[in-house]
Amino acid sequence: MEDIINFALKKAESKNVNFAEVRIFGYDSEVIALRNSEIDQIGRAYNTGYGVRVIKNGAWGFASSADISKETIDEVVNNAIKEAEATSKVIKRPVELSEEPIIKDHYKTPFKIDPFEVDFEEKLEILKKADEIIAEKGDVIKVRQTNMSFYKVYLNYGNTDGTRIEQEELFTGAGVSATAIANDNQRREIKLYEMRGFEYIDMYNFEEKAEKVAQEAIVLATEAVAPKQQKTAFILEPFQLGLTIHESCGHPTELDRVLGWEADFAGTSFLTLEKLGKNYQYGSEKVNLVNDPTIPYVLGHEKYDHEGVETKRFYVVKNGIFNDYQTDRQTAKIIGKEHSNGNARIARYNRVPLVRMSNLYLEADSEGPKDIDELIAETKEGIYGINWKSHSIDDKRTNFQFSVQLAYEIKNGELGRPLKNTIYQAVTPEFWGGLDLMTKEWRIEGLGPSCGKGAPHTQAMWVSHGGPYARFQGVNIFSG
DSSP states (O other): OHHHHHHHHHHHHHTTOSEEEEEEEEEEEEEEEEETTEEEEEEEEEEEEEEEEEEETTEEEEEEESOOSGGGHHHHHHHHHHHHHHHTTTOSSOOOOOOOOOOEEEEEOOOSSOGGGSOHHHHHHHHHHHHHHHHTTOTTEEEEEEEEEEEEEEEEEEETTSOEEEEEEEEEEEEEEEEEESSSEEEEEEEEEESSOTHHHHHHTHHHHHHHHHHHHHHHHHTOBOOOSEEEEEEEOHHHHHHHHIIIIIGGGBHHHHTTSOOTTTOOOSOOGGGTTTTOBOSOTTOOEEEOTTSTTSTTOOSBOTTSOBOOOEEEEETTEEOOOBOOHHHHHHTTOSSOOSOEEOSSTTSOOEEOOOEEEEOOOTTSOSSHHHHHHTOSEEEEEEEEEEEEEOTTSOEEEEEEEEEEEEETTEEEEEEOSEEEEEEHHHHHHTEEEEEEEEEEEEEEEEEEESTTSOEEEEEEEEEEEEEEEEEEEEEO
């Protein structure tokens, strides 16, 4: 692969480009899913190819091929250069990149058991056992779903600066869900991913998750009531907190959105450039939002981004004040940063890198309650919301409306009635300004290859979010 990269870069340099980079990118994937004990989906896929991106006359050009061979390189390089030359006639600002260290490295995410070497029957037996546990709960449950998926991602990268990187990543996901019909139709699901091998299937514990979703689906369909419209204290567990972070903090701090380059999937951003470095109040003093792709085993972990930049930990929001954007080399240069924050990522060989989230989470409070039980005990009245059901947000990422799968009333420091169809609505800075109490306990969890960006050629990206159990004051609650 390095020969291919070196050959393509020499071809590009011979045609007087200012800069060139080559990515050989591929993935193996396997998905197995059951629905009511029958196989609903089963498949293996392999996708690979390479892309060449150049800067010439101050403009980007890109071309790609699924045929990784020296025979295709002339055409691909020429096509990338032609695009750059055409684009250079209409751009308003020439492309400039941040200066970055030259890196030569091989990196592979750690795992114990390669899932692609595990027998299919062993995987199927695990899913069937989980399905049986849900089925034993009775006829109230009408739909049972269990699934597992595996992805192995390869990236070989080189550029004319001299960087050469080989990177291999392994992802494993697992999920169970139950749909119950009684007073109405209610679904409960737990689906998680980690950057591990097949050993994560044991860690996920299908049997325990199956028992939980079945019981809670039945509670939702038979016992739960809709919440009354109110403004109250609202507690989020780490997964749903993470989804809220993703939509109201992650996307608006992607600098390409701020610059107006990326406006699909609910728009641009309210965090315009004049807010950086001006003590813009994003939330209460307890809000410390960290982007950290260096954390191993969680879904957004990468040692290097897809521009060959070493990833780093940095604060997006620190002590409630907006602190920094997620950047790639080009956007970092535009705002005068010395280096990129290492947030450039692709999902396919035939895509250009975009500024993307990775591991973005809320820091826990070392002085807060120990766990969720203590946090509830310190809450006189409110609602505790669990897991994502739906979300909606405006095109500046300010007004949002999310719903949770399951919620509980809190009365005098104790959990009360289960609630269904619970929706919370807020304005982003006001919501984060209401954060007043968090637990010491925290976790970060993988949402899967589910973050969409880049229409019309959408890229679904692997991301993880989370934090402690967190309480927000004055949140609008209603039923949908």
